[in-house]
Amino acid sequence: MNKTYKARIDRVLQYIEATLPNKILLADLAETSHFSVFHFHRIFTGIMDETVNDYIARRRLECAVNQLIFKTDLSITEVAHRNGYSSSANFSKAVKIHFGFTPSEIRNPDKIKNSKIGNVSSKYGKAFNPSDLYPNRITNNVMKTTKLKGTQMNITVKERDSQRVCTMASQGGYEPTAIFAAWDKLIAWAENNGIGSSQQERFAFAFDNPTVTPIDKCRYTTSIAIGNDLPVNAPFEVSEIPKGKYAVLYYKGSPEETIDAQLSIYSDWLPDSGFEPDDFPMLERYLNDPRVDGYLEMEIHVKLKEVCG
Template sequence: MNKKYKVRIDRVIQYIETNLANSISLTEVAKISHFSVYHFHRIFTGIVGETVNDYIVRRRLERAVNLLIFKTELSVTQIALDNGFSSSANFSKSIKLHFGFSPSEIRNPEKIKNSKIGKISSKYGKDFKPSDLYPSRITNEVMNKINLEDTNMNIEVRELDSQRVCTLASERGYEPEAIYQAWDKLIDWAVFNGIKQDEQKRFAFAFDNPTVTPVDKCRYTASIVIGEDVQVKSPFSLSEIPKGKYAVLYFKGSPEETIKAQLSIYSDWLPNSGFEPDDFPMLERYLNDARIDGYVEMEIHVKLKEI
């Protein structure tokens, strides 16, 4: 992909993500891209894989569902208004159409009697089940099928200094093959720049919740910590892990169990912690190579702020 095209589309996506709660004009978004308004929509669809309007609607709904799950103190009406919907009725209709379940059913999966196949299934091929959003239900229903002998979890709050990182995004979200391709390229780059493999400090920026967002649409960026003297050029990008307090969950187990561990931070630990998540994506710091070992060992980092 042409570097200038990617930079322009990335700028548009960042603008949309920042303004999901506001009315977003398609003409305004086209101007931000600096592409001709007559051709922008085709360029965006060709690169992102969905229309601008579909992207905005999907991201608003995904953000809203995450709030339904993790911000139970907020009313459905408040979540609707905070995510750009004119009323709770319009919000509920949109949620039902996209996910196949109403907001109240998503908050109370045990009350579900009937459901429709939402657009998330027919359009994106994702099997959406509200019960999968809650770690306690996963524990009750699935734990007896999983061997947890090698799983060890512990959580603590750490103060981290800012860290300069070289990054490379996965081209197909959380798809394993795409993730490994990004890591292989980034690891080879680091070795070429004098950072030995066993000395590399590797973090992944995990922007989206795969229980809500289609796997190939989830945003995933691999990164390696670098020194101030290391130069970064395309296709790689320079970024930073900011200084601050982080909830750090140690996890060791199968890749399939990682989502349960991640969600447990939000459902089991955060509500009584005195903190809430800061406006920064979840980080995964890898401590091993799952392809070699057959299991994942990592630290899950969630940046915190005082309530």
């Protein structure tokens, strides 16, 4: 992919995320990308494999469903308005079409009787079941089974200083081959710049919830901590892990079961912690190479802020 094109589309994606609840005009997106308004839509679709409208609609719905799951203090109407829907009726219709379930069913999966297959399955090939999303159900029916037996978990609150990192995004979301391809390139870059394998502090920025977002559409960025003076050139980028308080969960177990460990932070720990998640994406700090060891050892970091009244 042309580096300039990718950088311009990345700016568009950042703009969309910042303005999701508001009306987003094609002309504004084209201006952000510095592409002609006459060609922007085709360029976006060619790079993202989704039309602009489909991408925006999907991101709004994914954000809304995450709020249905993790912000149970908000009514369905409040969730609808927070995500740019004019009414709860329009919101419910959109959720039903996309996911195959109504907002009420997503919040109460035990009451589901029958439901049609939504667009998320027919369009993206992803099965969707609200029972796999609801934190309390995950806590009660998964975390207490033998599925995670043998893993080691512990949550603490830690203060982190800001940290400069060199990053490379996965080009295939959470698909393992795409993740490892990004890591191999970044690790080789670090070694070529004097940061040996044993010295590398490796983090992943995990932006999306794979139980809601199709795996290949999830945004995943690899990163390695670097000094302030080390230059970084394309295709790599510089980013920063911000200073602040983080909930840190130690996990050792199967890579496939990390989603259960991640959700345990939200369902088991956060409600009584006095904190809520900040807007920064979840971080995964890797302590080993699962391709070598056959298991995953890592710390899951969630940036925190005080609970608002």
